[in-house]
Every structure is written in C-alpha cells, then in structure tokens.
Amino acid sequence: xxxxxxxxxxxxxxxxxxxxxxxxxxxxxxxxxxxxxxxxxxxxxxxxxxxxxxxxxxxxxxxxxxxxxxxxxxxxxxxxxxxxxxxxxxxxxxxxxxxxxxxxxxxxxxxxxxxxxxxxxxxxxxxxxxxxxxxxxxxxxxxxxxxxxxxxxxxxxxxxxxxxxxxxxxxxxxxxxxxxxxxxxxxxxxxxxxxxxxxxxxxxxxxxxxxx
Numbered sequence: 001x002x003x004x005x006x007x008x009x010x011x012x013x014x015x016x017x018x019x020x021x022x023x024x025x026x027x028x029x030x031x032x033x034x035x036x037x038x039x040x041x042x043x044x045x046x047x048x049x050x051x052x053x054x055x056x057x058x059x060x061x062x063x064x065x066x067x068x069x070x071x072x073x074x075x076x077x078x079x080x081x082x083x084x085x086x087x088x089x090x091x092x093x094x095x096x097x098x099x100x101x102x103x104x105x106x107x108x109x110x111x112x113x114x115x116x117x118x119x120x121x122x123x124x125x126x127x128x129x130x131x132x133x134x135x136x137x138x139x140x141x142x143x144x145x146x147x148x149x150x151x152x153x154x155x156x157x158x159x160x161x162x163x164x165x166x167x168x169x170x171x172x173x174x175x176x177x178x179x180x181x182x183x184x185x186x187x188x189x190x191x192x193x194x195x196x197x198x199x200x201x202x203x204x205x206x207x208x209x210x211x212x
Contacts, residue, residue: 001037001038002031002032002034002035002036002037003035003036003037003038003041004034004035004036005019005031005035005036007035008035008036008041008044012044012045012048012106013106013107013108014048014106014107015102015103015107015148015150015154017102017103017148018102018103018104018105018106019044020103021057021103021104022044022047022057022104025057025058025060025061026061027043027047027057027060027061027064028040028043028044028047029043047060048106050063050064051104051105051106051109052105052106052109053072053074053075054073054074054075054076054077054078054105054109054113055072055073055074056073056104057104059071059072059073075113075114078101078113078114079113079114079117079118081097082097082098082101082114082118083118085097086118086130086133086134086137087130091133091136091137091140094133094136094137095137095140095141095144098137098138098141099141099144101114102141102145107154111157111158111161115138115158115161116161118134119134119161119164119165122134122165122168123164123165123167123168126168128169128170131165131168131169132169134165135162135165135166135169138158138161138162139162141158142155142158142159142162145158
C-alpha cells in the first residue's frame with residue numbers, strides 16, 4: 001500500500017517542499033511513482049520527530065548515521081541565526097533563511113519555536129528597524145508561500161504575527177531608514193477581515209530569552 005505525498009504532508013503537518021528538503025539531505029528516500037511505502041512513511045515520521053528539536057538536517061543525518069559525532073543545536077541556535085539575519089543580513093538573505101526553515105521543519109514548529117518568540121522579543125524590546133525588517137521578511141514569505149498554493153492554515157497565522165508587530169510601530173506603513181523599503185500588506189479581502197478576527201495563539205505561551 002502506497003501513501004500519496006499530499007496525504008503524508010497532511011498527516012504530519014509539513015509542506016511538500018519539506019519532504020523534498022529531507023530527501024535532498026538524504027534523510028528519506030524518494031517516493032515511488034504513486035507515493036511512499038509503509039517503511040518510507042515510518043522513516044518520514046522518525047525524521048518529523050527529530051526535526052521537532054530544531055536540529056539542522058545535517059545534525060539529524062549525523063544522528064542517524066554517525067551518532068558518536070552528533071552534537072545537538074536546537075531551536076535556540078536557529079533563533080539566534082534569525083536574529084543575526086535581522087541585524088546584519090539583507091532582505092534577500094533573510095527571505096532565503098526563512099524559506100529554508102520552512103523547507104526543513106514543520107510550519108507549526110517554525111512559528112512556535114522561532115517566529116513567536118522573536119515576535120515577543122521584538123514587541124517588548126526590539127528597535128523599529130528590526131521590527132520593520134521582520135515584517136518585510138514575513139510579508140515576502142507570505143507572498144511566496146501563496147504562490148505555491150498552500151492553504152490559509154499556513155499563511156493566516158503569519159499575517160497575525162505581522163499585525164501584532166505592526167502595533168508596535170509608529171505607523172501602519174513603515175520605511176526602513178537604511179533601504180527606504182516600503183512595506184505593503186497583501187491586498188486580498190480573502191486574507192483581511194477588518195481586524196475583527198482574533199490573533200492566532202499557540203497552545204502554550206512562548207517566552208523569548210533573546211536579547212534583541
């Protein structure tokens with residue numbers, strides 16, 4: 001019995017590009033013409049559990065194949081990498097970094113362990129420049145995800161994060177002094193409901209320990 005790619009993605013709350021990323025990292029094998037076999041699905045489940053720790057795909061490959069040399073890194077390292085991108089990266093490198101996160105991990109894990117803690121930290125003590133860069137990166141990512149045809153369950157929580165951070169900016173239309181980049185929200189009535197919808201919240205509160 002074979003399980004289709006779409007079914008596997010739905011069962012494990014991941015994106016098709018994530019499966020391709022795991023395949024490229026040699027963590028799983030390529031599917032058969034009509035889908036994944038039961039042993040393949042079992043291996044995908046293992047990788048899904050291992051990625052929930054936030055280790056890089058290279059870390060996980062080492063754990064599976066050469067566990068003696070495995071050294072955990074985890075979500076703290078991934079958050080610090082994103083903070084470094086906000087401080088020193090460019091729009092392009094930040095966009096690429098976030099896309100790689102969504103190609104390596106479950107979107108829910110990226111939101112819970114990276115984006116929401118960063119949102120909390122930026123709203124409490126981040127600068128307007130870092131907030132603006134964060135919003136620009138998320139809006140670009142939302143647009144890119146939308147072009148792949150993913151559902152609202154993936155993009156709407158990101159829009160809620162954007163709305164939350166924008167509340168801490170002096171204007172709803174922001175410019176980053178160093179680039180003059182104008183941030184324009186998605187002009188889709190399907191994705192905006194006049195602000196009456198409650199913000200998405202994780203099942204458990206997330207605290208940020210980073211110093212932004």
